[in-house]
Amino acid sequence: MFGIRQLLLGLGLLLSVFSVTGFALADEANGLSSVATILSIDVQGNRFVEKEMVLSKMKTRKGQSLNRKQLSRDVRTLHKSGYFSDVSFSGTRTERGIHLICHVKEYPLIANLAMEGNEEHTTKDLQLRMKLRPGRLFSPFNKESDLNTLRKGYLKDGFYQVDVKFIATPRDDGRVDVLIKVHEGEVTHIQRIRFVGNKVFSDNRLRSEISSRESSVRSWISDSDVFDQKRFGADAQLLQQFYLNNGYLDFRTESTQLNMSADKKSFNLAFNVHEGKQYxxxxxxxxxxxxxxxxxxxxxxxxxxxxxxxxxxxxxxxxxxxxxxxxxxxxxxxxxxxxxxxxxxxxxxxxxxxxKGEEVYVERVEIVGNEKTEDVVVRRLLKQHEGARYSGSQVQKSKEGVLRSSLVEDVRVSFPKGESTGKVNMKVDLKEKRTGSISGGIGYSQQEKVIFTAKVAEQNLFGKGYQANLNGTYGKITQNITASLTDPYLFGDNISGSINAHKTATDPLTTTTYKTSSFGTGVGLGVPLLDHLSYGISYQYTQTDLTIVDPTLVTSLLVQAQQGKQTTGMVTQRLTWDNRDRMLAPTEGHLEQLSVGVAGLGGLDKFYEASFESRAYFSFGDKNRVTLNPNFTAGMISGYSNSEVPLQRRYSLGGMGTVRGFDSLGISLRDPVTGEAVGGDKKVVASLNMFFPLPLVDTTAGVRGVAFVDAGTVWGSVSATVGAATVNVTEPFSLSRVRSSAGFGFEWMSPVGPIGMVWGFPVRKRAGDIKKSFEFVLGGSF
CATH class of the missing domain: 3.10.20.310 (membrane protein fhac)
Structure with missing residues (x-):
């Protein structure tokens, strides 16, 4: 179709040239000189295109001598402008010269444009790439361009049956209504992938090494069986990489073959390979x-x-x-x-x-792209310094440090030449991320029912790297508000300082006969010891008021013994190893933290606590594709000087970060009489998360899925005496008491922070445990 259109256009141009030539020859036949002055130039037939625009595209001008060749060139120029379907010239000869007329026939303007049949892509998305739209000309050039654009877009998505038609309906005013009818058809899948010439490795093994996949039940959850020309081209490189990694240095892909079925529903792919020797x-x-x-x-x-x-x-x-x-x-x-x-x-x-080349020193460090963040905030994260000798490992550590700061999405480092020989400048190009957020959410829990959450956070306050957070939770059982401010470089030194405050009220209702109200504040310091090793110390003062809801109800003696006000002043020391590649959604590295705390400084409560936490991250396949995340946590707490550990500090499991599928206080030691959760003094939790990209979802959107298994338990003893009555609850460690669960969820690294949803299902439980099948997470991680 396109070739015929071009042929007709060429014939039109030729006829136009002939008409111009005939015009000049007629003058000579009348005995007049062919050399005549153009007295005027008029334009006829134009409705939408201004006369001045037509004249501006011509090189023939008033006052010039008539030139047949230039008129022919002007005809071609006006045709190429894309506004006119036909162009010709005529003229009236006088004794003084010639009055020239340019006759044009315009392509119609589009009054309205509509699309139908496009289900895979919205009309809005398609029109963003098109030239045809209301107010523009409906020309063969624009039509052909959009036809190719639409076809290429659908072919890229695997729709090889696509057909696009343009229907133009004229209006009385000369404009047209254009309807674009799209027949998408079905996606063309890969039916078979075969290999010719392979003797060492089977077809099945080679199929597993390339990106394209044959259609199967497993391919329903991805688009790897949809033919993609770029992916097919890259498969030959993947084959070569596989053979080279197995010692076949002479391997080559001699040819590739692509065959589409007559109905355009399937492809057969073939790779002709030469394996050669193994070295x-x-x-x-x-x-x-x-x-x-x-x-x-x-x-x-x-x-x-x-x-x-x-x-x-x-x-x-x-x-x-x-x-x-x-x-x-x-x-x-x-x-x-x-x-x-x-x-x-x-x-x-x-x-x-x-x-080795030339020894190089870094003359100057230049920070670019930091529209909000102050230079000093970035410079203090760099290990490579100005005036120092270049160090590849220090440059790599600098990049890792900037990425782990959670201030940027990406960082690139380059080394343009300095002002003298042996000197380079270190250019650190940042792509900042949005560090401030205001968010809210609604969740549901078996005990809390509807839970409202709100969060205001800024990880780069005033561009100085200060981290500020304000969080609030309101549910039927728990109302909590916390605030914190951290300066990662207190007084300009490599020491972090933080302050925090919280106010919490809980009324567990069905699981306990008491409610609590507490207020606390604290300070902390952190000091780096090595590149990934740091030491922290903090002090937290908390005042808690425990009140029995209804004195007429049967209440655990353990609760009665602790009712009233309690004060806790606790010093905690932490030793942390953290070499994760990033703070949010890490894919490589691990975190280990050992904490030891003692209460008794500034409060009446006296107890000590020790805990250990380990998290590891291992990625498989392409970068950020599938990440395994095993976690382990253990802790113990015990009173001293004849003091019992406060009920609110004892260990119970359930919910995010512990054993999902169980509610808060869902796994605990319980009073044998009232069934109330009284907590253990020892705990152990293990879990395994597998993060994976979601089918048909771009990984750059920050959305991923998670499948998990959790296991954990609490044990220990607690006792209390009220008057002449004494109660003692003891549960020894036993594998039979270990609860477990499994489930799945989704996580979105949104601009306002991590947002997640989890469905957990208990696999192993005991009588008295409380389940929670769904959990909504705002601002936290899995």
């Missing part, structure tokens, strides 16, 4: 600029003699050597692998040739 590494050595020394560099080798060659290990070795030489100040060091293959022995010897 082992016969020897490995290093030569060149051996900085700092050969022995140090040899320890960094990932490839060993006698092993099957692996290209992945080769790249890792090059990176390790480059970074180590870079730590000696050589920012532009290069490592070149020199490989010598012996075909008869199927071996390869490798020599890494090191060229």
């Amino acid at each position: 082992a590494t016969s020897s490995v050595d290093i030569q060149g600029d051996l900085m700092p020394d050969k022995e140090t560099l040899l320890e960094l080798l990932q490839i060993e003699a006698g092993e099957i060659y692996s290209h992945e290990d080769m790249l890792a070795t090059i990176a390790a050597l480059t970074d180590r030489v870079g730590d000696e100040g050589y920012a532009f060091a290069t490592v070149t692998p020199l490989m010598n293959r012996k075909l008869d022995e199927s071996t390869v010897s490798i020599i890494f040739d090191v060229e």
